[in-house]
Every structure is written in structure tokens, then in C-alpha cells.
Amino acid sequence: MILKPRDKSITHQIYDVLNYRWTLTGQHRRDYLNQISGHKGESVFDEYMAPYFKHDVVLNGLNLKNGNAEFQTDTVVVTAKRVLLYEVKNYSGAYHYRDGSFYSESGYRMRNPLGQADRADSLLYNLMLNRGYQLTTAFYVVFINPNFSIEKLPPNPALLFPNQLHSHFRSVATPHNDQKHQQLHLAQEILKLHNDDYRPHNLPDYRFDELKKGIFCPKCFSTRHTDTRKMRTCLKCGHIETITHSIQRSSKEFSLLFPDVPLTTNLIYEWIAHMYSKRRVRYALKAIYQSCLTGPRTYYI
Ligand SMILES: [Zn+2]
Numbered sequence: 001m002i003l004k005p006r007d008k009s010i011t012h013q014i015y016d017v018l019n020y021r022w023t024l025t026g027q028h029r030r031d032y033l034n035q036i037s038g039h040k041g042e043s044v045f046d047e048y049m050a051p052y053f054k055h056d057v058v059l060n061g062l063n064l065k066n067g068n069a070e071f072q073t074d075t076v077v078v079t080a081k082r083v084l085l086y087e088v089k090n091y092s093g094a095y096h097y098r099d100g101s102f103y104s105e106s107g108y109r110m111r112n113p114l115g116q117a118d119r120a121d122s123l124l125y126n127l128m129l130n131r132g133y134q135l136t137t138a139f140y141v142v143f144i145n146p147n148f149s150i151e152k153l154p155p156n157p158a159l160l161f162p163n164q165l166h167s168h169f170r171s172v173a174t175p176h177n178d179q180k181h182q183q184l185h186l187a188q189e190i191l192k193l194h195n196d197d198y199r200p201h202n203l204p205d206y207r208f209d210e211l212k213k214g215i216f217c218p219k220c221f222s223t224r225h226t227d228t229r230k231m232r233t234c235l236k237c238g239h240i241e242t243i244t245h246s247i248q249r250s251s252k253e254f255s256l257l258f259p260d261v262p263l264t265t266n267l268i269y270e271w272i273a274h275m276y277s278k279r280r281v282r283y284a285l286k287a288i289y290q291s292c293l294t295g296p297r298t299y300y301i
Contacts, residue, residue: 001053003187004194006046006060008039009072010256011200017253018204020221021211028204041090041144042074048144048162052169053077055177057187063198066123070198073120078187080174085124085139087117089148096151113141114158127193133186140168199259206257213273215246223273243276247284251300262299263289 012035059076075086121139142160214223222236265282289300
């Protein structure tokens with residue numbers, strides 16, 4: 001069973017919005033493409049995994065912290081015997097292995113994913129030990145892309161390629177659910193450590209006044225639209241939603257980009273480029289947020 005489904009990472013969600021409200025160039029564009037590629041790789045991995053682990057508990061995309069050390073895990077599976085950690089890499093192209101490192105064809109060395117997985121494994125082990133659980137763990141790095149190859153790689157049972165996944169999952173999944181209750185309990189304890197508000201330190205440095213204002217279609221990102229009294233229809237792709245929903249969706253984009261800025265009617269009115277009246281914005285915000293009065297201003301949380 002899946003106890004925590006997979007979401008896009010915060011960085012990915014932020015880039016999704018910045019992609020139509022800002023101009024992504026250079027390193028930002030490369031980061032965004034990496035996010036997309038990583039998420040795609042994880043989704044392919046999820047499909048491989050789906051028929052197995054029926055009697056185990058799966059936690060996707062955890063953000064964890066042990067002291068000052070923050071770390072992410074792509075997939076954690078609590079089986080009857082062990083806790084399995086998977087780090088999924090969607091690398092493509094030809095690489096070669098030399099002295100413990102991976103090199104691309106153009107000679108660049110990449111961070112050893114085994115080191116990354118080992119670090120996550122140790123940190124999770126220690127975190128749970130602090131809570132009174134002594135885990136038996138195993139970690140794996142999965143190179144999910146069939147177009148990835150690496151020369152001179154010594155055999156290592158912690159490295160998995162797509163053609164090995166089915167037999168691997170068969171060998172590690174729990175065949176019966178005798179201890180389902182304990183597994184679920186342990187998985188819930190691990191899930192308690194997940195930080196939903198985690199924000200990476202290396203987010204792009206965007207400012208409110210640099211971003212494009214308006215309401216963007218969630219399907220095609222166009223701002224061209226036509227309205228009836230309650231509904232908004234995209235003129236480019238035909239997507240239809242209520243006007244209230246389009247305002248709420250835009251205010252959520254704002255909160256994602258500026259989590260520390262209090263939401264006010266005026267701010268969202270500006271954010272949506274005065275597309276609808278302040279009265280309508282207030283109505284939309286009131287429906288999904290709790291309003292707080294401080295001095296002359298109302299803000300929404
Ligand atoms: Zn559209």
C-alpha cells in the first residue's frame with residue numbers, strides 16, 4: 001500500500017509557476033529540466049513497482065532532517081524484514097566508472113549516487129534510533145533510464161538497472177501480510193518525520209515586481225480567456241473553470257512562491273492583474289482561507 005503518494009518536489013512546483021510568470025534562462029532552465037526529468041524517472045519507477053509490495057508500506061518523496069542535515073528520499077518501503085530506500089536517477093547517455101566515480105563522455109564527474117543513498121540511509125537510521133527504533137535497512141540506486149550506460153562498473157548489488165527491477169522487487173517484497181500492523185505503525189512513525197514545509201536553500205531569487213501578473217490557464221498557460229457570469233474559458237485550449245477557482249488557484253501560486261508574505265485582497269488583486277473585482281477576490285479568498293484582522297487590514301491564512 002502507498003501511505004504517502006508522490007508529489008512534485010517544492011522546487012519543481014515553484015519552477016512550474018516561474019516558467020510562465022518569469023523568464024527562466026541558463027542555470028534556472030537547466031535546474032527546471034532536471035526537476036522534470038527526475039520526476040519523470042520517479043514516475044516510471046513507480047510504475048515498475050506498482051505490482052509488487054502489496055503487503056508492504058510505501059512512502060514517496062520524504063523531506064527529512066537530522067540536526068542540521070537535511071535530506072530527501074525518493075522511495076522508502078517498509079517490508080516485514082527491512083526498510084528499503086531507493087534513490088532513482090534518470091541519467092541518460094554513456095558514462096564510465098573510474099576510482100569510485102562516474103564520468104560523463106565529456107569528462108564531467110557526477111556526484112556518486114551511492115554516496116548520496118548511503119548518507120540518506122545512515123541519517124534515517126539515526127533519526128529512527130533517536131525515536132527508539134533500530135531499523136534494518138538496505139539502500140539501492142536505480143538507473144531507471146534504459147538509455148543510460150556505464151562502462152567498467154564493478155558489480156554492486158546496490159545498483160539496479162531497469163532489466164533487473166522485476167526480479168529485485170520479487171525478491172524483497174513481503175509475500176504475506178502477517179505483520180502488516182507493525183509495518184504500518186513503523187511507516188507512520190517515519191512519516192511523522194516528514195517536513196511538508198521544506199524549502200530548499202538554492203531556489204532561484206525571484207521578486208514580486210519581476211513576475212508576470214494575471215491568471216494563467218492551468219493546461220496551456222495562456223491568459224487569453226472569455227467569461228460568463230461565473231465561468232472562465234481559456235480561448236487557447238478551451239479549459240473551463242469557475243472564476244472563483246481561478247482566483248483561488250492563483251492565490252495558491254502566490255503562497256507557494258512567497259510563503260512568508262501575508263495574503264491580502266489587494267495583493268491578490270494585483271497578482272491577477274486586476275482581472276476581477278476586489279469584491280470577487282475577497283469572496284474567493286474567504287472561501288478557502290481563514291481571515292485575520294490586524295489593524296486596518298484583513299489577511300488570509
Ligand atoms: Zn488553456
